Amino acid sequence: MATSSKAPPAPLATRAWEQGLPVVVMVLMFLLVWYGGAWGMNASGAIERVLEPSGNPWTWQDLLATTLNMERPVLPAPHQIALDFWSSLVDWPIDSPRNLLFHVAVTGETTLVGFAMGTVLGLVLSVLIVHSRTLDRALLPWIVASQTVPVLAIAPIVLVILGSLGLEGLAPKAVIAMYLSFFPVTVAMVQGLRSPQVIETEMMHTYAATRWQALWLLRLPAALPFLFPALRVGIAASLVGAMVAELPTGATAGLGARLLTGSYYGNTLAIWSALVMSSLLGLVLTTLVALTEHLAMRNRRQP
Amino acid sequence: MKPRLSMSHPATATAVVASLAAASLLFLHPAAQGSSPPTALFWLLLLALGAIALWTIRRVAAIQGTHFDGVLTAALFGLWVLYFWQVLVVAFEVPRVLLPAPTLIVQSLMDNYAKLWGDFTQTVLKAVCIGWLLGSGLGFAVAVAIDRMPFLQRGLLPLASLTSTVPLVAVAPIAVMWFGFEWPSKAAVVVLMTFFPMLVSTLAGLKASGKLERELMYSYGASYSRTLWSLRLPSAMPFMFGALKVNATLALIGAIVAEFFGSPTVGLGFRISTEASRMNMSLVWGAIVVAAVTGSLAYALLVQLERRAAFWHPSIRGK
Numbered sequence: 196m197a198t199s200s201k202a203p204p205a206p207l208a209t210r211a212w213e214q215g216l217p218v219v220v221m222v223l224m225f226l227l228v229w230y231g232g233a234w235g236m237n238a239s240g241a242i243e244r245v246l247e248p249s250g251n252p253w254t255w256q257d258l259l260a261t262t263l264n265m266e267r268p269v270l271p272a273p274h275q276i277a278l279d280f281w282s283s284l285v286d287w288p289i290d291s292p293r294n295l296l297f298h299v300a301v302t303g304e305t306t307l308v309g310f311a312m313g314t315v316l317g318l319v320l321s322v323l324i325v326h327s328r329t330l331d332r333a334l335l336p337w338i339v340a341s342q343t344v345p346v347l348a349i350a351p352i353v354l355v356i357l358g359s360l361g362l363e364g365l366a367p368k369a370v371i372a373m374y375l376s377f378f379p380v381t382v383a384m385v386q387g388l389r390s391p392q393v394i395e396t397e398m399m400h401t402y403a404a405t406r407w408q409a410l411w412l413l414r415l416p417a418a419l420p421f422l423f424p425a426l427r428v429g430i431a432a433s434l435v436g437a438m439v440a441e442l443p444t445g446a447t448a449g450l451g452a453r454l455l456t457g458s459y460y461g462n463t464l465a466i467w468s469a470l471v472m473s474s475l476l477g478l479v480l481t482t483l484v485a486l487t488e489h490l491a492m493r494n495r496r497q498p
Numbered sequence: 499m500k501p502r503l504s505m506s507h508p509a510t511a512t513a514v515v516a517s518l519a520a521a522s523l524l525f526l527h528p529a530a531q532g533s534s535p536p537t538a539l540f541w542l543l544l545l546a547l548g549a550i551a552l553w554t555i556r557r558v559a560a561i562q563g564t565h566f567d568g569v570l571t572a573a574l575f576g577l578w579v580l581y582f583w584q585v586l587v588v589a590f591e592v593p594r595v596l597l598p599a600p601t602l603i604v605q606s607l608m609d610n611y612a613k614l615w616g617d618f619t620q621t622v623l624k625a626v627c628i629g630w631l632l633g634s635g636l637g638f639a640v641a642v643a644i645d646r647m648p649f650l651q652r653g654l655l656p657l658a659s660l661t662s663t664v665p666l667v668a669v670a671p672i673a674v675m676w677f678g679f680e681w682p683s684k685a686a687v688v689v690l691m692t693f694f695p696m697l698v699s700t701l702a703g704l705k706a707s708g709k710l711e712r713e714l715m716y717s718y719g720a721s722y723s724r725t726l727w728s729l730r731l732p733s734a735m736p737f738m739f740g741a742l743k744v745n746a747t748l749a750l751i752g753a754i755v756a757e758f759f760g761s762p763t764v765g766l767g768f769r770i771s772t773e774a775s776r777m778n779m780s781l782v783w784g785a786i787v788v789a790a791v792t793g794s795l796a797y798a799l800l801v802q803l804e805r806r807a808a809f810w811h812p813s814i815r816g817k
Binding site (some may be wrong): 204214218219222245289305328334335336348351355435437442443463473474 | 564654657660663667748
C-alpha cells in the first residue's frame with residue numbers, strides 16, 4: 196500500500212492479478228451466498244405453492260430447481276434478475292414503459308438537469324460567499340448545518356409548492372435533485388477557493404490583479420481538486436433526489452416510479468431489475484464525473 | 499478585510515436591539531396581523547426595515563471576534579428570515595398550501611404534539627436508532643474482523659466504496675416486502691445504508707496510526723490485540739466518528755424515504771407524504787421541523803461525544 200508509490204510499477208498482468216483476483220473471488224462468494232439465500236428463503240413458498248399442489252413426490256433437486264425459478268420469489272436468483280433485466284432491454288421497444296432504458300432516460304435526464312443546476316448554483320454561491328464577509332458569516336453556517344438535516348424530507352413540499360405554481364413534469368423533480376447536489380458543491384468550493392496560500396494571493400496583489408483575475412487565474416484552478424470529489428458526491432445525491440422525487444408525484448416513468456409500481460404489484464423481479472439498473476446508472480454517472488476529473492487534472496503533477 | 503469597525507460592539511448591540519424593537523412594533527400593525535390589507539405606509543416601513551435588517555447583519559458580520567460572533571451573525575440572519583417570512587406571508591395572504599407562516603407551523607407543532615411524538619418514537623427511536631447502531635456496529639465489527647486478512651480487504655474495499663455511488667435507499671420496497679410494514683423494514687434499510695461508510699472509514703482509520711508509533715509497540719513486544727486496542731483503534735477514532743456523523747444523517751434519510759414506500763399509519767415519512775397529499779402543509783412542515791431538529795441534535799451530540807472520547811487527538815485539541 197504505502198510502498199506502491201515508491202516501487203516501480205509492476206507489470207499490468209501482475210497488478211490485475213493482485214487487485215482483480217480478490218474482487219472476483221468476493222463477487223463469486225457473494226453470488227454463492229445469494230444462491231444459497233434464494234434457495235433458503237424461497238423454499239417454504241416453493242413447497243407450499245408448487246411442489247405440494249402437484250401431488251407427486253419430490254426430491255431436493257426438484258426443490259432446488261423450483262426455488263431458483265419461481266415466478267414471484269421472495270429473493271430472486273441472480274440469473275433470474277439477469278434474464279428479466281435483459282428481456283426488458285431487448286423484448287420491448289425503447290419507448291415502452293416496460294423497457295428499463297425508457298425509465299433510465301427519464302431519471303437520467305432529471306438527474307443531469309438537477310445536477311447541472313445544482314453545480315452552477317453551488318459555484319455562484321461559493322464565489323459570493325468567498326467575496327462577501329456578510330454572506331460567509333450569515334449564510335455558510337446554515338448551509339453547513341443543513342447537511343446534518345434530512346433535507347430529502349422536504350421533497351413532497353417542493354413538489355406541492357411547484358405543483359401549485361403550475362410547474363409539472365421535469366422541473367419539480369430537477370429542483371429536488373438540484374438542492375441535494377448544491378450543498379456538497381458549495382461547501383467544498385468555499386474551502387477550495389480559500390485554499391491558495393497567502394504568498395500566492397499576495398503575488399496576485401503585487402501584479403495588481405483585479406478580483407476577477409485573482410478568481411479566474413488563481414482561486415478557481417486551486418479549487419478544482421476540491422470541486423471534483425464534491426461533484427462525485429453531488430451526482431450520487433442528485434440521482435437519489437431524482438428517484439425519490441418520482442415517488443410522491445405518482446409519476447409513471449422513471450426508475451423510482453418503477454420501484455414503486457413493482458412494490459405495489461408485488462413484482463419482485465421488476466423491483467430487482469430496477470434496483471440493478473439504478474445502481475448501474477449511479478456507477479455510470481460517477482464514472483463520467485471521474486473521467487472529466489481525469490481530463491481536467493491530467494496536466495497537474497501530484498506533489 | 500479592512501477594519502470597518504469604527505464603532506465599538508456596544509453600538510452594534512444597540513443597533514440590533516433597536517432594529518428588533520422596531521420590527522416587533524411593526525408586527526403589531528394590522529396588516530402584519532392579517533386583519534387589514536397592507537397600505538402604502540406599511541410597505542414603506544417594511545422596505546425600510548428590510549434595509550435596516552441587512553445593515554444590522556452586515557454590522558454584526560464585520561465584528562472581528564470569536565467563533566461566537568460568527569454564530570451570532572447566522573442566528574441574527576435566521577431570525578430576520580423568520581420575521582420576514584412571517585410578515586410577508588401574512589400580509590401577502592400567501593395560500594397556506596404554498597407556504598404556511600412560521601406561527602402556523604408552531605401552532606400545528608403544539609396541536610399535533612401527541613401525533614408527532616408517536617411519529618418520532620416510530621421513526622427515530624425505533625427504526626433510526628436501532629438501524630444506526632446495528633449498521634455502524636456491523637461495519638465496525640467486519641472491519642476489525644478482516645483487518646488481518648488483506649485478501650478479503652482488497653476484495654471488499656473496492657466493492658464497499660462503489661456502494662457510495664449507488665442509490666441504496668432504493669432497496670426500501672424489497673425491505674418492506676421482506677420485513678413487513680412495521681419499523682424492522684426501515685431499520686433494515688438503515689442498516690444497509692450505514693454499514694458501508696462505517697466499514698470503509700474504520701478500515702481507513704486502522705491504517706492511520708503512524709509508523710513510528712507502530713514500531714514503538716513492536717519494540718515493546720506488544721501483541722496484535724494489544725496494538726489494536728492501545729494504538730490503532732484510538733487513532734482510528736476520528737475516522738469512525740466521521741462515519742458515525744455521516745451515518746446519523748443517512749439513517750434519518752433512509753428511514754424517512756423507506757416510509758414513502760409503505761408504512762403503518764405512523765412515522766415521520768408517512769406523516770410527510772400523507773399530509774402533503776392532503777395539502778395539510780403546516781403539519782408537513784411540523785414533521786420536517788422535528789426531523790431537522792433531530793438531525794442537528796444527533797450531530798451535535800456526536801460532536802460532543804467525539805470531544806470527550808478523542809480529546810487527545812490533534813484534530814480536536816486545536817479547537
